[in-house]
Amino acid sequence: MPPRSAASLPSVSRPLVVRDISKTFTPGFRAPWSRKQPRRVRAVDDVSLEVQRGSIYGLIGANGSGKSTLIRILSSLVLADAGEVRVFGFDVERDSMQVRQLINRVSADPSFFRQMSALENLLFYGRVYGLDGAEVRARSNAILDRLGLDGGHRRAMVKELSRGQQQKIAVARAFLTSPVLMLLDEPTTGLDPRSKREVQTFVREVQRDHDATILLTTHDMDEAEALCDRIAFLVGGRIVAEGTSAELRAAVARDRPVADVDLEDVFMALTGKTVEEDEEEVILNG
Amino acid sequence: MAELQFPTPARRFTLGRQTSLGWAFVERQTNLWKRHWAWEVVWLVYGVVNTLAITFIAKQLAAEGIVKGHQAEELILFLLIGTLVWAYLSAILDDISLVITWERWEGTIEHTLMAPVPRVAHLLGTAVFGVLHALVRTALILVIALPFFAVDLSHANWATAALILAVGSASLIGLGILAGVLPLLYPERGEQLSFMVQSVVLLVSGVYYSVQTLPAGLRAVSYLSPATYLLRSLRHALIDGATVSDVAVDLVIMAAFAVVMIPLSIAVFSAAERWAKRTGRLKRHG
Numbered sequence: 001m002p003p004r005s006a007a008s009l010p011s012v013s014r015p016l017v018v019r020d021i022s023k024t025f026t027p028g029f030r031a032p033w034s035r036k037q038p039r040r041v042r043a044v045d046d047v048s049l050e051v052q053r054g055s056i057y058g059l060i061g062a063n064g065s066g067k068s069t070l071i072r073i074l075s076s077l078v079l080a081d082a083g084e085v086r087v088f089g090f091d092v093e094r095d096s097m098q099v100r101q102l103i104n105r106v107s108a109d110p111s112f113f114r115q116m117s118a119l120e121n122l123l124f125y126g127r128v129y130g131l132d133g134a135e136v137r138a139r140s141n142a143i144l145d146r147l148g149l150d151g152g153h154r155r156a157m158v159k160e161l162s163r164g165q166q167q168k169i170a171v172a173r174a175f176l177t178s179p180v181l182m183l184l185d186e187p188t189t190g191l192d193p194r195s196k197r198e199v200q201t202f203v204r205e206v207q208r209d210h211d212a213t214i215l216l217t218t219h220d221m222d223e224a225e226a227l228c229d230r231i232a233f234l235v236g237g238r239i240v241a242e243g244t245s246a247e248l249r250a251a252v253a254r255d256r257p258v259a260d261v262d263l264e265d266v267f268m269a270l271t272g273k274t275v276e277e278d279e280e281e282v283i284l285n286g
Numbered sequence: 287m288a289e290l291q292f293p294t295p296a297r298r299f300t301l302g303r304q305t306s307l308g309w310a311f312v313e314r315q316t317n318l319w320k321r322h323w324a325w326e327v328v329w330l331v332y333g334v335v336n337t338l339a340i341t342f343i344a345k346q347l348a349a350e351g352i353v354k355g356h357q358a359e360e361l362i363l364f365l366l367i368g369t370l371v372w373a374y375l376s377a378i379l380d381d382i383s384l385v386i387t388w389e390r391w392e393g394t395i396e397h398t399l400m401a402p403v404p405r406v407a408h409l410l411g412t413a414v415f416g417v418l419h420a421l422v423r424t425a426l427i428l429v430i431a432l433p434f435f436a437v438d439l440s441h442a443n444w445a446t447a448a449l450i451l452a453v454g455s456a457s458l459i460g461l462g463i464l465a466g467v468l469p470l471l472y473p474e475r476g477e478q479l480s481f482m483v484q485s486v487v488l489l490v491s492g493v494y495y496s497v498q499t500l501p502a503g504l505r506a507v508s509y510l511s512p513a514t515y516l517l518r519s520l521r522h523a524l525i526d527g528a529t530v531s532d533v534a535v536d537l538v539i540m541a542a543f544a545v546v547m548i549p550l551s552i553a554v555f556s557a558a559e560r561w562a563k564r565t566g567r568l569k570r571h572g
Contacts, residue, residue, distance in 0.1 A: 025566050075400050079563045100402040101295035111393030115321040127310035128401040
């Protein structure tokens with residue numbers, strides 16, 4: 001990625017500030033004459049957090065805990081019922097156009113036009129962020145080199161690529177635009193160990209070399225431990241604990257040495273269940 | 287930590303920037319079109335067969351002496367122009383509305399909508415491709431179908447016809463964008479609703495018969511379809527050699543449709559987008 005030029009963004013220490021965000025969904029179609037009470041799902045419940053500039057902030061939670069909804073709210077793809085999100089001081093709803101120039105996102109599901117090649121997809125996504133064709137090609141190749149995706153795969157149709165290769169292209173799509181705030185929604189889910197390591201190394205490099213601020217959601221405790229400067233646990237749409245890995249581990253260590261406590265133990269101590277059990281509960285309760 | 291340098295994000299874009307952003311959608315659709323060339327062949331064959339099948343009806347009426355001489359020639363031209371214009375306008379409506387369905391299907395809609403592209407540039411870019419694509423397809427159908435009929439186009443006023451086509455295309459864009467709102471709102475039923483809109487346009491616009499044939503109620507609806515004026519004026523220019531001043535009223539009506547419908551349809555699309563974000567309907571479908 002090239003260095004950023006004009007110095008004019010407001011100098012803020014916390015590029016992302018989330019205040020009292022809540023979101024409830026009413027899934028499915030309901031006829032206006034239906035007397036049945038609509039089923040409501042409170043996906044995000046009064047969440048507040050602040051992310052320091054140049055840091056990686058981890059959100060740990062099971063599937064269905066509200067991580068993706070929160071990321072969608074920060075990406076202006078879902079409008080919150082209550083609360084406020086500010087990115088470099090810009091309100092994500094009112095100043096959506098400005099916010100969209102500052103952020104990008106990797107979702108757990110790498111969505112592309114599968115009949116087009118990786119480079120054709122990246123060309124489109126680069127162009128809609130104002131980059132010209134040559135710039136997109138140069139940046140795409142640089143990022144994909146670092147992620148270990150060779151030239152043949154870059155020119156192949158996306159539908160012919162493995163899930164891991166598609167996820168690498170999704171990572172390239174997001175970093176192509178040099179966002180100052182990156183939202184990574186389970187970027188390594190479904191990747192083989194080597195691809196996972198390549199993506200994690202790349203994320204760490206970008207954060208270190210380009211002063212990017214990153215919000216990462218995951219249910220992989222080791223990934224959170226390895227990458228994140230601060231971590232929050234999201235359970236049932238609420239943040240139940242927040243701090244550095246050391247602070248969180250120390251808080252539940254009691255008589256044990258902190259070094260013997262891992263983030264899975266923290267999750268267990270906070271919720272009385274493992275991430276997998278929390279996931280099962282979400283599935284059972286719909 | 288080094289001072290973060292990034293240009294202040296713009297709230298509004300210049301016309302040049304918007305044109306460039308809109309062109310990105312033309313490029314993307316062109317790439318997709320190239321990848322789906324087999325479908326293009328299918329639609330071309332369908333268009334040619336439809337044109338021939340309908341126009342042969344006029345030939346049979348002439349062969350049986352039901353219509354004679356000059357009238358028979360006019361009937362062939364009437365149906366030929368009707369089928370070609372129908373191929374043209376259905377291609378425009380399809381291209382604009384189906385791309386939304388397609389994006390929902392591929393799951394790319396979230397990435398497209400979170401890109402910093404004004405909705406005007408996004409939708410007009412898609413529409414420009416639709417018009418160019420429809421022009422190419424219809425020209426090919428014309429070239430293939432024309433040798434089957436001995437039609438006299440010596441009276442045709444091609445300059446007027448070109449102007450009618452340009453203004454008429456602009457008048458159809460709003461309708462196409464409105465049809466695209468449906469798949470945005472109703473992921474599972476939107477496509478079907480788009481086809482229903484097209485079928486109503488086919489019924490009331492005088493594609494295969496004069497709108498004077500319609501019952502009074504439907505005739506009133508025909509005045510609300512821009513295709514009515516496009517077909518009427520184009521037939522007038524190609525069969526009778528009408529000049530611009532002869533079709534001025536239809537041109538003004540079509541221009542008025544464009545001036546009113548394009549901003550209105552973009553506003554409706556934006557409102558629908560906001561509602562989809564409020565209700566969480568942008569997630570992958572398919």
